[in-house]
Amino acid sequence: MNDLLGDVLRAADPGTVHRDTPLSERALSELAAYEAAEAAGTRTPAGAHLVHAESRRPLLARRPGRTSAARTEGRPSNRPGTPRRRMGLAAGAMAAFAAVAIFVIALINPGPALASTPPLLELTPVSGTAPTLLTEMAQMQRTQPAAGSTIRAQMWSLNTSIAEDGSIExxxxxxxxxxxxxxADGSVHLVLTAAPPFPGQASAGLPKPGTVLVDENFPSGQWExxxxxxxxxxxxEVGAYLAAxxxxxxxxxxxxxxxxASILSNFPITRAQESALLGYLATLKSITVAGQTTDRLDRTGIVFQARDRSPDFEDRLIVSPKHGQILAAETLYVGSSRTDIASPSVIDYVAWER
Incomplete structure (x- = not known):
């Protein structure tokens, strides 16, 4: 399937669908916009988003002998790519990053019945409520040195496909x-490389760490x-901003x-902006403190969690107790219906090198 067409279908937020399921009205309008842009010989800009199966942004794929909906479950999510015209971000997913026709997502062949996923982070108890800790971290942010104009991150995601018989791979x-x-001139340079396997992940079939997957320059106005x-x-003002x-x-x-997480992956925010985001999180009701951990880049962080998006998923944000910086975001599967992964399992993560 054409990558840009797949991008349009993901943006339509159709959920887990089969190949013959009719497109939604919004999907049809976005597809028409894409085709119009192609006919005009223009490049369709794209915002970068980490796509996640249960965020209802599937990456549709076809395999011989079956109808499947392949779903990229990581932010990453949290993944970079090329720009796309902002057309209906009603579902809005984490992060991962912009994607253009040349964006590479290297998938391995379906693994064993139980897919290999990153180890769960170890948690230790920590005192303090989420509102108190987040408010303190927001205040810390205001005292930190100015942030730079380069975003560096490491990420991983699980990809799930559903066969015609309904089985999960x-x-x-x-x-x-x-x-x-x-x-400074508004242009953006993206480089995406393969990182080392996570602990316990087999390296067979993976590109050598350091292999360049994407190296792309976007002129001013193209990274939207x-x-x-x-x-x-x-x-x-944060609530209204996110709603818009x-x-x-x-x-x-x-x-x-x-x-x-998507904002952090796509926009070089200032300390004051990050402070406002943390302050806004302190006002929310469903966020709790899971504990303290050492994240995937060996940094100490406080893990905040929310389970109100879906009973099958736990969303996490990891914040430094020393500097108030948002260090990482992760999604855990905590349901009971899947046979391809254990419960709980990490199904995507992004860790920003900050």
Whole structure:
């Protein structure tokens, strides 16, 4: 399937669907816009988003002898790519990053019945409530040195496909590292490379760490973050900003985690903007403290969690207790219906090198 067409279908937010399922009205309108752009010989800009199966942004795929809906479950999510015109971001997913026709997602062949997933982070108890800790971290942010104009991150995601008989098959993507440089003239340079396998992951079939998967320059105006500007610096304005960004005034707290991760992956936010995001999270009701951990880049962080997006998933945001910086975001499967992965299992993560 044409990558850009797949991107349009993902943006339509159709959920887990089979190949012959009719497209939604919004999907049809976006497809028409894409075709019009192609006919005009223009490049369709795209916002970068980590796509996740249960965020209802499937990556449709076909395999011989079966109808399947392949679903990239990581932010990554949290993944970079090429720009796309912002057309209906009602579902708004985490992160991962922009994707263009040349964006590479290297998938391995379906693995064994139980897919290999990253180890769960170890948690230790920590005192303090989520509102108190997040408020303290928001205040810390205001005292930190100015942030740079380069976003570096490491990410991984699970890919799930559903066969015609309804059975679930999983593949894994190689861990990846991204570097996104925002130049003063408005241009953006993206480099995506293969990262080392996570502990316990077989390396057979994976590209050698350091292999360049994407190396792309985007002229000014081509890397289109899904908003004219970044988030506000006032806590009271964040809710309206996210509602406008996603076209959804009723975001769950878990989806809010994912939207913030998408912002961090696509826009070089300032300390004041990050402080406002943390301050806004402190006002939400479904966020709790899971504990303290050492993240996948060996940094100490406080894990905040939300399970209100779906009973099958737990969304996490990891924040530094020393600097108030958002370090990482992860999604855990905590349901009981899947046979391809254990419960709980990490199904996507992104860790920003900050």
């Amino acid at each position: 999983s593949s894994v993507t190689e861990p990846q590292r991204s570097e996104t440089v925002f130049a 973050f899904p908003a004219e500007s970044g988030p506000p610096t006032n806590v009271d 960004l996603t076209e959804d005034p009723h975001l769950s707290d878990g989806q809010t985690f994912r939207e913030i």
